[in-house]
Amino acid sequence: MNNKGNASNSKDIKRLNRILVRNIIRKLGPIARYELAKETGLTPPTVTVIVNELISDGVVLEVGHGESSGGRRPVMLEINPQAAYIFALRLQRDEVVTALFNLKGDILSHHKRVIDTAAPERVVEAVGNSFDWLIEDTGIDREKVLCCGVASPGLINTQRGVIGHSSNLKWDRVPLGAMLSKRLYGIPVHVENISNAAALAEKEYGCGRGYHDLIYLNLSVGVGAGIIIEDKIYGGSKGYAGEIGHIAVISENGPECACGRLGCLEAICGVRAIIERVKEALPDAVFESYGLNKNKLSMDDIIFPPILETKEVEGIFQEAGNWVGFILAHLVSIFNPELIILGGELSKAGPKFLATVVEKMNKNLLKELVGTAKVVCSNMKDDPALIGAYVLALEMLFSIEKWYG
Numbered sequence: 551m552n553n554k555g556n557a558s559n560s561k562d563i564k565r566l567n568r569i570l571v572r573n574i575i576r577k578l579g580p581i582a583r584y585e586l587a588k589e590t591g592l593t594p595p596t597v598t599v600i601v602n603e604l605i606s607d608g609v610v611l612e613v614g615h616g617e618s619s620g621g622r623r624p625v626m627l628e629i630n631p632q633a634a635y636i637f638a639l640r641l642q643r644d645e646v647v648t649a650l651f652n653l654k655g656d657i658l659s660h661h662k663r664v665i666d667t668a669a670p671e672r673v674v675e676a677v678g679n680s681f682d683w684l685i686e687d688t689g690i691d692r693e694k695v696l697c698c699g700v701a702s703p704g705l706i707n708t709q710r711g712v713i714g715h716s717s718n719l720k721w722d723r724v725p726l727g728a729m730l731s732k733r734l735y736g737i738p739v740h741v742e743n744i745s746n747a748a749a750l751a752e753k754e755y756g757c758g759r760g761y762h763d764l765i766y767l768n769l770s771v772g773v774g775a776g777i778i779i780e781d782k783i784y785g786g787s788k789g790y791a792g793e794i795g796h797i798a799v800i801s802e803n804g805p806e807c808a809c810g811r812l813g814c815l816e817a818i819c820g821v822r823a824i825i826e827r828v829k830e831a832l833p834d835a836v837f838e839s840y841g842l843n844k845n846k847l848s849m850d851d852i853i854f855p856p857i858l859e860t861k862e863v864e865g866i867f868q869e870a871g872n873w874v875g876f877i878l879a880h881l882v883s884i885f886n887p888e889l890i891i892l893g894g895e896l897s898k899a900g901p902k903f904l905a906t907v908v909e910k911m912n913k914n915l916l917k918e919l920v921g922t923a924k925v926v927c928s929n930m931k932d933d934p935a936l937i938g939a940y941v942l943a944l945e946m947l948f949s950i951e952k953w954y955g
């Protein structure tokens with residue numbers, strides 16, 4: 551019995567060491583073998599054995615020589631960006647964006663589709679077709695796509711990949727992870743809330759770099775907060791933390807929300823709510839004079855300065871900014887973050903909107919808390935939720951010992 555236990559322990563240790571070495575190379579590469587030993591706490595011979603295995607598997611590459619610290623210049627190691635690939639997607643009502651990434655985070659090809667998201671089965675089929683199309687487009691070996699990451703709106707059980715509820719997609723208890731995995735030839739799928747995924751992307755590649763505690767506010771069709779505490783997504787007991795879009799801020803006689811209740815933050819500050827209000831507020835002639843189709847109005851049309859600077863539209867953004875600032879004061883009081891990032895279409899509404907948010911937040915905070923969190927607008931060029939889905943799938947991939955065979 552004991553012997554068996556020890557054998558499995560040493561196997562476990564080997565497995566964990568291999569995962570550790572590979573992760574350090576990913577995070578710190580290009581890196582020399584002696585630095586790897588220092589970072590991992592493993593002996594140089596152990597590091598050598600693992601590195602040799604990783605090189606012969608094609609996972610790690612030797613990429614030239616580093617600076618010498620006295621003796622010979624050390625050979626540097628890096629993850630082979632083509633050792634495996636990741637498929638990621640971002641979902642929202644009537645739209646899905648998919649992309650194939652290499653292990654360096656480069657998007658090899660992407661695909662944006664307008665689809666009817668009412669039936670989960672149809673979404674899974676559309677995503678599957680898009681995956682096949684991307685494989686064909688890039689010409690990469692399908693068997694080298696090893697993990698999938700999904701950013702979706704809603705309350706999500708990330709452990710099980712189940713969307714418990716999404717007012718945005720109008721889904722309840724959809725086992726999206728399992729459904730997608732089946733269509734994607736059995737690869738593992740990680741499903742995460744869209745705001746959490748975007749928060750992670752900002753932390754890795756955006757204005758959140760170097761911060762450990764931050765909040766990303768997704769001000770898009772849906773409204774939600776991604777909370778990062780000590781470098782990790784804070785999900786709460788069920789993974790539902792940050793679902794602030796359906797706090798009923800005007801519960802009596804407020805505007806109707808997609809969730810069926812009245813006066814939710816999303817029914818006031820969500821993209822659809824803003825578009826509807828702008829359409830009502832301005833006479834048709836204003837839209838016509840700028841060649842805009844009132845029935846197909848987008849946020850880009852609204853943040854077009856001659857529209858944005860009308861007093862009616864300024865008033866709408868002022869109200870939205872006030873509610874966002876009010877809710878932010880609560881988040882700052884509860885979590886005491888170092889940084890708040892406003893993302894989504896509303897974050898492009900300009901400096902006046904940002905100033906309204908900050909002013910209202912400060913008004914509602916204890917004075918000692920004013921100025922403790924920096925508030926900025928996202929400046930990521932790529933879709934942060936999509937990038938976050940990639941980061942999560944990458945982490946999943948690097949927790950699997952053997953990628954092939």
Ligand SMILES: [Zn+2]
Nearest residue numbers: 796807809814
């Ligand atoms: Zn609601």
